[in-house]
Amino acid sequence: xxxxxxxxxxxxxxxxxxxxxxxxxxxxxxxxxxxxxxxxxxxxxxxxxxxxxxxxxxxxxxxxxxxxxxxxxxxxxxxxxxxxxxxxxxxxxxxxxxxxxxxxxxxxxxxxxxxxxxxxxxxxxxxxxxxxxxxxxxxxxxxxxxxxxxxxxxxxxxxxxxxxxxxxxxxxxxxxxxxxxxxxxxxxxxxxxxxxxxxxxxxxxxxxxxxxxxxxxxxxxxxxxxxxxxxxxxxxxxxxxxxxxxxxxxxxx
Amino acid sequence: xxxxxxxxxxxxxxxxxxxxxxxxxxxxxxxxxxxxxxxxxxxxxxxxxxxxxxxxxxxxxxxxxxxxxxxxxxxxxxxxxxxxxxxxxxxxxxxxxxxxxxxxxxxxxxxxxxxxxxxxxxxxxxxxxxxxxxxxxxxxxxxxxxxxxxxxxxxxxxxxxxxxxxxxxxxxxxxxxxxxxxxxxxxxxxxxxxxxxxxxxxxxxxxxxxxxxxxxxxxxxxxxxxxxxxxxxxxxxxxxxxxxxxxxxxxxx
Numbered sequence: 001x002x003x004x005x006x007x008x009x010x011x012x013x014x015x016x017x018x019x020x021x022x023x024x025x026x027x028x029x030x031x032x033x034x035x036x037x038x039x040x041x042x043x044x045x046x047x048x049x050x051x052x053x054x055x056x057x058x059x060x061x062x063x064x065x066x067x068x069x070x071x072x073x074x075x076x077x078x079x080x081x082x083x084x085x086x087x088x089x090x091x092x093x094x095x096x097x098x099x100x101x102x103x104x105x106x107x108x109x110x111x112x113x114x115x116x117x118x119x120x121x122x123x124x125x126x127x128x129x130x131x132x133x134x135x136x137x138x139x140x141x142x143x144x145x146x147x148x149x150x151x152x153x154x155x156x157x158x159x160x161x162x163x164x165x166x167x168x169x170x171x172x173x174x175x176x177x178x179x180x181x182x183x184x185x186x187x188x189x190x191x192x193x194x195x196x197x198x199x200x201x202x203x204x205x206x207x208x209x210x211x212x213x214x215x216x217x218x219x220x221x222x223x224x225x226x227x228x229x230x231x232x233x234x235x236x237x238x239x240x241x242x243x244x245x246x247x248x249x250x251x252x253x
Numbered sequence: 254x255x256x257x258x259x260x261x262x263x264x265x266x267x268x269x270x271x272x273x274x275x276x277x278x279x280x281x282x283x284x285x286x287x288x289x290x291x292x293x294x295x296x297x298x299x300x301x302x303x304x305x306x307x308x309x310x311x312x313x314x315x316x317x318x319x320x321x322x323x324x325x326x327x328x329x330x331x332x333x334x335x336x337x338x339x340x341x342x343x344x345x346x347x348x349x350x351x352x353x354x355x356x357x358x359x360x361x362x363x364x365x366x367x368x369x370x371x372x373x374x375x376x377x378x379x380x381x382x383x384x385x386x387x388x389x390x391x392x393x394x395x396x397x398x399x400x401x402x403x404x405x406x407x408x409x410x411x412x413x414x415x416x417x418x419x420x421x422x423x424x425x426x427x428x429x430x431x432x433x434x435x436x437x438x439x440x441x442x443x444x445x446x447x448x449x450x451x452x453x454x455x456x457x458x459x460x461x462x463x464x465x466x467x468x469x470x471x472x473x474x475x476x477x478x479x480x481x482x483x484x485x486x487x488x489x490x491x492x493x494x495x496x497x498x499x500x501x502x503x504x505x506x
Binding site: 014058082090093105108115119123128145150154157238245246253 | 273277361372375388398
């Protein structure tokens with residue numbers, strides 16, 4: 001039995017952000033499974049079977065990968081960004097935990113990648129330069145009340161906040177509610193970054209004040225980052241830099 | 254004037270985790286500045302000057318990089334991990350904001366890298382698979398009371414928590430206090446990961462329950478990740494997998 005699974009992060013889109021470790025795993029693989037647009041990034045070659053599947057079938061995809069590895073195949077599970085951040089690694093381990101015990105003998109590795117919030121942060125400056133949190137705004141798998149609770153506590157903690165999946169397909173009004181709540185908690189005068197399709201030809205960055213932010217500034221390909229109370233804008237001819245200093249003053253608690 | 258600055262993330266240590274974008278910048282650079290062990294990772298070559306400096310001189314290093322770029326040199330500022338997470342990007346922008354206005358005309362890019370928490374998370378499974386926060390436990394630049402406040406609120410939010418710089422040189426007892434506080438907030442029965450020197454030959458991973466965690470399990474090269482209330486351990490012959498499922502039950506708020 002020489003099968004394995006590598007749950008691999010392809011990064012945000014630019015091939016220069018794919019690690020050599022992931023490239024090597026793809027070279028050795030017999031099969032790649034993943035969401036259609038991610039699998040589309042893999043170059044076809046002899047001996048490699050591409051299994052593209054639709055969104056929201058993560059568990060079925062994970063079971064498929066585990067079954068193939070148990071049959072001796074070398075399977076890359078392709079995620080965009082980092083597979084451990086709101087992506088396929090957790091889904092695969094959910095399937096592993098529920099599945100037959102012999103799956104626990106499989107060789108399973110997670111290969112990290114450049115996650116969307118860090119690609120977006122790099123393009124804008126360093127808005128996540130000090131303490132921060134990452135919240136998935138989709139309420140497909142958790143109650144909306146939990147999202148609101150986390151927003152309240154994150155604002156009280158004065159974290160910078162990175163938001164994945166800002167506009168849920170199931171409930172598109174959620175992001176408008178989140179913005180309203182954040183304005184109440186943080187005030188209007190707080191910079192917020194909308195970073196769409198970072199590192200791809202469709203890349204578009206926009207920084208506005210929270211008071212001016214509207215739900216239509218985000219879509220399914222947008223990463224949203226809200227600054228902390230310490231986050232600053234540096235105005236430059238080439239465009240602003242958004243960053244959070246490393247320090248907090250005495251008395252900040 | 255063709256100078257530039259690339260604030261580049263070298264990842265956690267393994268060369269296979271350095272992105273091609275960073276490798277290309279190093280190929281084009283005339284100068285590299287950084288903390289001694291990070292600069293030691295750069296292969297010397299003709300035409301490249303390595304400027305290694307001690308820890309805790311981030312602002313001086315940033316000024317040096319800006320001055321050289323203003324003189325037309327092509328400068329890589331080397332960070333381990335990702336430069337935007339508790340690293341050199343924020344320090345450089347602090348220096349830029351304080352410095353002469355002509356520095357704002359410089360070509361400055363941030364090149365993301367694999368940050369320590371995601372490298373550690375990948376090795377252990379997917380403990381950051383759902384909402385999480387990242388907190389720098391060093392109180393060199395912020396009051397300890399703010400750290401404690403953030404720990405309390407993060408526990409209430411039920412975030413998984415990634416801790417950078419768990420043992421501050423200036424106040425080594427801080428981590429013991431953090432562990433005591435976290436036990437009070439989260440109980441003893443919560444898995445915590447100590448991941449030292451991930452992806453290097455010195456790599457060592459250890460997962461214990463919070464009730465068994467002791468301060469000496471971490472040093473300056475250790476990344477610490479505490480699970481949320483949902484984080485699970487899968488027992489396997491090859492070692493446990495630590496992961497946080499994607500879902501939270503109704504009523505979790």
